[in-house]
Every structure is written in C-alpha cells, then in structure tokens.
Amino acid sequence: MGKIRWLILVTCLSLFAFSDGRELKVWRKSKLPEYNHTLATILVQYASSVYLSDLTELITWTCCRCDGLTKGFEIIELVVDVEHCLQAFVGVAEDPHAIIIAFRGTNEHSLQNWVEDLYWKQHDINYPGMDDAMVHRGFYSAYHNTTIRPAILDAVERAKKFYGDIQIIVTGHSMGGAMAAFCALDLTVNQHEKSVQVMTFGQPRVGNSAFASLYSKRVPNTIRVTHDHDIVPHLPPYYSYLPQKTYRHFPREVWLYNIGLGSLIYSVEKICDGSGEDPDCSRSVSGNSISDHLEYYGVRLGSDEPMSCKIVMDAHVLNLSSRDSRGNIILSRDPATPLLKMSTTKFDNQKNPISVD
Ligand SMILES: *[C@@H]1O[C@H](CO)[C@@H](O)[C@H](O)[C@H]1NC(C)=O
Ligand SMILES: *[C@@H]1O[C@H](CO)[C@@H](O)[C@H](O)[C@H]1NC(C)=O
Numbered sequence: 001m002g003k004i005r006w007l008i009l010v011t012c013l014s015l016f017a018f019s020d021g022r023e024l025k026v027w028r029k030s031k032l033p034e035y036n037h038t039l040a041t042i043l044v045q046y047a048s049s050v051y052l053s054d055l056t057e058l059i060t061w062t063c064c065r066c067d068g069l070t071k072g073f074e075i076i077e078l079v080v081d082v083e084h085c086l087q088a089f090v091g092v093a094e095d096p097h098a099i100i101i102a103f104r105g106t107n108e109h110s111l112q113n114w115v116e117d118l119y120w121k122q123h124d125i126n127y128p129g130m131d132d133a134m135v136h137r138g139f140y141s142a143y144h145n146t147t148i149r150p151a152i153l154d155a156v157e158r159a160k161k162f163y164g165d166i167q168i169i170v171t172g173h174s175m176g177g178a179m180a181a182f183c184a185l186d187l188t189v190n191q192h193e194k195s196v197q198v199m200t201f202g203q204p205r206v207g208n209s210a211f212a213s214l215y216s217k218r219v220p221n222t223i224r225v226t227h228d229h230d231i232v233p234h235l236p237p238y239y240s241y242l243p244q245k246t247y248r249h250f251p252r253e254v255w256l257y258n259i260g261l262g263s264l265i266y267s268v269e270k271i272c273d274g275s276g277e278d279p280d281c282s283r284s285v286s287g288n289s290i291s292d293h294l295e296y297y298g299v300r301l302g303s304d305e306p307m308s309c310k311i312v313m314d315a316h317v318l319n320l321s322s323r324d325s326r327g328n329i330i331l332s333r334d335p336a337t338p339l340l341k342m343s344t345t346k347f348d349n350q351k352n353p354i355s356v357d
C-alpha cells in the first residue's frame with residue numbers, strides 16, 4: 001500500500017535572540033519578508049525551466065516546464081554564456097505582474113565536483129565598495145564577469161520601457177540562487193531599483209557575515225528556500241565559533257521538510273528567524289543529500305541534458321540571436337512583438353543542435 005501524503009502548512013514565526021548583538025540590530029531594523037507559498041510554487045517553475053536546453057521552446061514559452069502557473073509569461077531575453085555554461089532569462093509574467101529574472105545552476109554532470117570544491121576550496125574577493133564584505137569569487141564572477149550581467153541589465157531596461165515601473169523578482173536554484181542574490185544587489189545598489197524581490201531554492205552561502213548584513217539591508221525582501229537534507233545550503237561551511245570570518249547566510253530561510261507520523265508523512269514549511277542561520281531550520285540536520293537538492297515543491301531542478309552544456313535551437317530562432325566572438329549567445333525579443341506571431345513559424349523539422357563542451 002502506498003503511503004498517504006498529506007500536505008499541511010505549518011507557519012512558525014520565531015524571532016529569537018541571536019548571540020551576536022551587533023549583527024542582530026541590523027536585521028531587527030529591516031522588516032522580515034513575508035513568505036507566500038503560492039508565489040514560491042510559481043517561482044520554482046521559472047527556476048526549473050531556465051535549465052532547459054531547447055532555446056526555441058524557451059523563447060516561445062512552449063517548453064514542457066513552461067505551462068501551468070507560468071502561463072502567459074513572455075521572455076524578452078535569453079542569454080547563454082557558452083564559455084562558462086551559464087544560462088539566464090528575463091521576461092514579464094502576468095501573475096505576479098512582474099519582471100522575472102531567472103538563473104540556472106551548475107550542470108548536474110559536474111555537481112559532485114562542484115560540491116567538493118565548495119567544501120574545500122574557497123577563493124574570496126572583496127565585494128566592491130564595501131569594507132569587510134567578502135564573497136565567493138566564483139559566484140561573484142559568474143554574474144559580474146561574464147556576458148550575463150550586461151544582457152540582464154539591458155533586458156530589464158527594455159522591459160521597463162514597455163511595461164513601466166513594475167516589480168522585479170529574481171530567482172534561481174543552486175548556483176543560480178547565488179547569482180540571483182548578486183543580481184538583486186546590483187539592481188538595487190547600482191541601478192537604483194526600488195522594488196526588487198528575491199526567492200532562491202537550494203542556494204549556497206555567498207559571503208561572510210559583513211556581506212550578509214549588507215545584503216539584507218539592501219535587499220530585505222529575500223526568501224531563501226531550503227529542502228530537507230539538501231547539501232548545498234550547508235556550503236561553503238559555516239563555523240559558529242568564527243562568526244566574523246566564516247561564510248554566513250542572509251535571511252530569510254524557509255525550510256521544507258517531512259515528518260512521518262506512522263504511515264502518514266506531513267510536508268512542513270518552516271519559516272525561520274531573522275538571523276540567516278536559524279539553528280532550528282536546515283542547520284538542525286546534516287546536509288547529505290543531492291536528491292533533496294534536485295527537487296523543490298515536487299518540481300525537478302536540473303537540466304534535461306545532464307551530461308553536457310548542449311543547447312538546441314532552430315534556424316528561425318538562430319536568426320534572432322547574436323553571438324559574440326567567444327560564441328556566447330543572446331536571444332532578444334522586442335516586447336512589442338507578440339509571441340503568437342513567432343510561434344506560428346514551423347520549427348520542428350529544422351532543429352539545429354549546437355553542442356557546447
Ligand atoms: C501570494 O502570491 C500570489 C501569486 O502572485 C498572489 O496571487 C497572492 O495575492 C499573494 N498573497 C498574498 C497574501 O500576498
Ligand atoms: C574576470 O575575468 C578575467 C578574464 O577571464 C579575469 O582575468 C579576472 O580575474 C576576472 N575577475 C574576477 C573578479 O574574477
């Protein structure tokens with residue numbers, strides 16, 4: 001007999017004192033963001049679809065992960081940094097009515113190595129313009145030092161010209177969550193955007209405690225979802241006895257886990273405290289699972305081509321794209337051009353696979 005699965009939502013708000021008083025002051029001042037379950041189940045679909053390799057299906061929003069709650073989404077920019085195996089898109093959604101920016105995470109094929117590197121090898125750099133704030137060089141560079149950033153900023157500007165000053169929501173899974181955090185901070189600090197919201201899934205730590213408090217002041221509307229024993233939110237490691245030196249998460253975590261009561265399994269969503277490192281959330285268990293990393297809210301997060309960074313697009317879409325001298329691809333759509341018009345073109349028999357790496 002199969003197990004009966006029940007879904008209950010348990011909302012526990014616990015704001016309890018954290019040992020380092022100086023840091024807590026900062027977080028007390030900024031209002032903690034509200035967690036919206038419905039919004040989370042919508043955003044996780046964007047974080048999932050950005051992994052897909054068929055750029056034609058993505059730009060026309062006809063991919064297998066592009067239905068349901070994300071219906072009506074219009075991509076206006078798709079960028080593939082072929083050199084570094086990175087992918088992101090910018091588009092405009094109906095519900096929530098917002099500009100959505102999504103970043104994909106590490107290729108599954110190299111996930112094991114990536115996790116080991118996160119454990120053992122850290123190369124930190126100073127976050128520009130902020131004394132004491134150190135961040136992970138690899139995550140910082142993936143957003144700031146590739147084709148990703150200029151493409152995203154350009155698309156946000158075009159979207160705002162067409163749709164006005166609507167809200168911006170940034171999302172991503174795994175390393176894509178780390179990139180989402182850098183993007184949101186960039187939009188707030190350098191582009192002076194007022195309404196930036198972030199929700200990430202299974203993201204690693206990105207910087208030290210000075211960075212975490214800078215981040216939470218500038219982008220307070222951030223939810224960091226973790227799932228059960230997912231290993232990645234435990235990395236790079238946090239050492240509570242080295243509070244100033246160690247990597248440290250920013251708030252606010254929402255921890256998804258299951259509790260079994262006899263033959264019943266309950267899914268719990270625990271809303272964590274404002275410290276970023278709530279000892280009663282994912283830190284209360286050992287981070288030892290890759291499979292918990294690859295699924296959030298029942299949605300698979302990972303690529304459909306786990307063995308490579310392959311991408312596929314047909315001749316028509318290839319025509320919309322521009323490539324730089326290093327082969328990186330940017331697909332831009334004018335928001336004024338209706339998607340329907342594009343998707344009536346016959347695509348199927350002229351797929352033009354481009355393999356990378
Ligand atoms: C939660 O998000 C959904 C989807 O955007 C929205 O329709 C709903 O109004 C939100 N609920 C609250 C309480 O903000
Ligand atoms: C940015 O990329 C260049 C060339 O790949 C490299 O020399 C430089 O060190 C990188 N900067 C950072 C901050 O990683």
Ligand SMILES: *[C@@H]1O[C@H](CO)[C@@H](O)[C@H](O)[C@H]1NC(C)=O
Binds near residue numbers: 315316319
């Ligand atoms: C690509 O663009 C060129 C010139 O803009 C046009 O002649 C050609 O028909 C286009 N090809 C496709 C498959 O749309």
